[in-house]
Amino acid sequence: MNALSSLLENPTFIKAAILIMWILLIVFIINLIRKILKKRIDVLSIRYKAQKGVEIVGYALIFLLIVMSFTLDSIKDYTIIIGLFTAGITFTLQELILSIAGSFYIFFVRVYKPGDRIEINNxxxxxxxxxxxxxxxxEMGEWVSSDNYSGRxxxxxxAFVFKGPIKNYSMDFPFVWDELNILITYGSDTTLAKNLIMDNALELLSDYTEKSKAKWEEMxxxxxxxxxxxxxxxxxxxTDNWIQLNLRYITDxxxxxxTKNTLFQQIEQAIAHTNGKVNMASTTLQLLKIPPLDINLKK
Structure with missing residues (x-):
């Protein structure tokens, strides 16, 4: 009891408790203002930016409060508090501090923003x-194919922004290159097949091509x-079985x-109307004729 009484009367403990109470109060006010903004602002983008602005101001205020408590204390108290904070950061708050630093890095460096398609930590x-x-x-992928949402x-x-690469599909150049393989049989009119594929690609992708040129010039x-x-x-x-025509194109x-599905459908329909000049290929087996056998039986 004497130790507890002396601890409660210790000026350093009192100042630390007051500091913690102020921090909790600021966190409570931040959450309260966020809820009010959520109810009052209908526009999603404005509401999101306002809420994030309140968070940044609140955490900056907490940081300023901690710095002021360090500078206003005596040298003895300053050393004790620094030691306590250093130990806490070393054992418990390292990942948290790194995450908060990562949030500032994301916002100010513009690594990515809401609405971007990214790949991080696989x-x-x-x-x-x-x-x-x-x-x-x-999330996208996992048990579903292509660029479909998994639902998770x-x-x-x-903190992962400091630990590995971040793949952004939409930051500066919101287009990607993709490929489509069309397989036709040997004996097909390859020139006609190329023209059919290119005509359909140009018709469908002309808008993407024009928009991507302006973005690529900026890049x-x-x-x-x-x-x-x-x-x-x-x-x-x-190849051993067919002629492969590889179409490379740019799309959103x-x-x-x-885009790939639409291209496949249009190209398949165009090939079907060539009256056999171009035929789609598939895996086939060729049976060779066995030569006649002359068998003589001797008694």
Whole structure:
């Protein structure tokens, strides 16, 4: 009891308790203002930015409060508090502090923002929220194919921005290159097949090509990067079973699956109307005729 009484009368303990109470009060006010903004502001983008602004101001105020408590204390108290904070950060708060630092890094450096499609820590999806500790992602892939949502919401620590690469599909160049392989049989009119494929690609992808050119020019001016071919291209490859026509094209990063499906349908219909000049290929087996056998039986 004497030890507890002396601890409660210790000026350092009292100051630390007051500091903690102020921090809790600021956190409570931050959450209260966020709830009020959520009810009062109908526009999603404005509400989101307002809530994040309140968080940043609140955490900056907490940081300022801690710094002021250090500078206003005596040298003895300053040393004790620094020691306590150092021990706490070393054993318990390292990941938390790194996550908070990561949130500031994300906002000020613009690594990604809500609405971007990213891949981080081997998880791919669309960013739906960024708070002071976590980035929330609507996951894509896993047990579903292509760029479809899996339905799971994943929270990733903001500390991961310092620990590995971040793949952003939409930050500066919201387009991706994709490929489509059309297999035709030997004996098909390859020139006609190429023309059919290219005509359908140009018709469907012309809008993407024009929009991507302006974005790519900005990329070339901003980064040390060589110019690239944005128009659809076709490359032919001969295999043991068929002729492979590889179509390479550019499309919107959110419409990759839909674009490939539409291209497949249009090209398949165009080939079907060639009256046999171009035929789609598939795996086939060729049976060789066995030569006649002359068998003589001797008694």
């Amino acid at each position: 998880i791919k999806g669309d960013v739906i929220d960024i708070d002071s500790i976590y980035t929330t992602i609507m 919401i994943v929270k990733i620590s903001n 070339v001016e901003r980064y040390y990067i060589e110019n690239a071919t944005l128009e659809p291209t076709i490359a032919m490859n001969l 990063y959110k419409l990759r699956r839909n």
